[in-house]
Amino acid sequence: MTEGLDTARLAAWRAYVESSQLLLTQLEEELRDASGLSFADYHVLVLLSEVPGQRLRMGELANRLVFSPSRLTYQISSMQRRGLVTRQACPEDRRGSEAVLTAAGLLALREAAPHHLASVRAHLMDDLDDDEVACLTRVFERLGRRLRAARDASTANASR
Template identity: 70%
Template sequence: MTQSLNSAQLVCWRAYIESSQRLFNQLEDELRATSELSLADYQVLVLLSETPGQRLRMGELAGQLVFSPSRLTYQISTMEKRGLVTRQPCPADRRGSEAVLTAAGLLTLQQAAPQHAASVRQHLMDDLSEDELTVLTRVFERLGERLAPTRPSATDSPTSSDLTTS
């Protein structure tokens, strides 16, 4: 049988869940009010803006966003309709497709970024000491590494979903 959380662990878990959800909601509300972007829209734009050629294979983008392939397909479709991104065949591998940042998407990101950064500072960063930032960074990086899916080795064969969503 699985061991229950002790009282300190339970307090920590609840504080994390409640505060992270409140933070997410606050940031999402402010971002939508000032830019009409969701946090998912914003993160897609950020990731694409940071990559050479401002394009990423759909599978790689889904992995970085921690999205299922179907969720990413829906996300990119809604952003395509708004002119923020396009979907194009991969130049090196026509079986896959890439999400590509448009000029309108880059401009939207550039306009939204200052206010979003101010919101992140106001609702999270300005409340933390340097020591707290260091500890939280270490904790979340360790958790992220531990929870990240293992990458298939070069000898593993791709699945059909890898071929259609990457």
């Protein structure tokens, strides 16, 4: 049987789960109200805006978003209908496809960003001191590295 958590760790876990859900719900609601974009829309637009050519292979984008291929296809199709992205064949490999940021998508991101960042500040960042920001960064970067490595190992083993 798996060992339970001590009182302090259980309290930390519960506080994390409950407050992170409240935070993400609040940020999503404010983002939708201000821009009509979902959190997933916004994340796709940010990722595409940050890469050369504003395009990513669908597999790479799914990996960065931690989306299944079918979930990403649904997400990109929805965004494509709204003119935020397009899907194009990969120039170097015609079998694959890429999600490409459109001018309308970039404009939507630029219009949404100030409101979204104000929400992030108001509901999280402005309440933290520099030491707390550094601590959160260390904890979540380490956790992200470990979880990505485990996910990559699991994917590699499944494809064997």
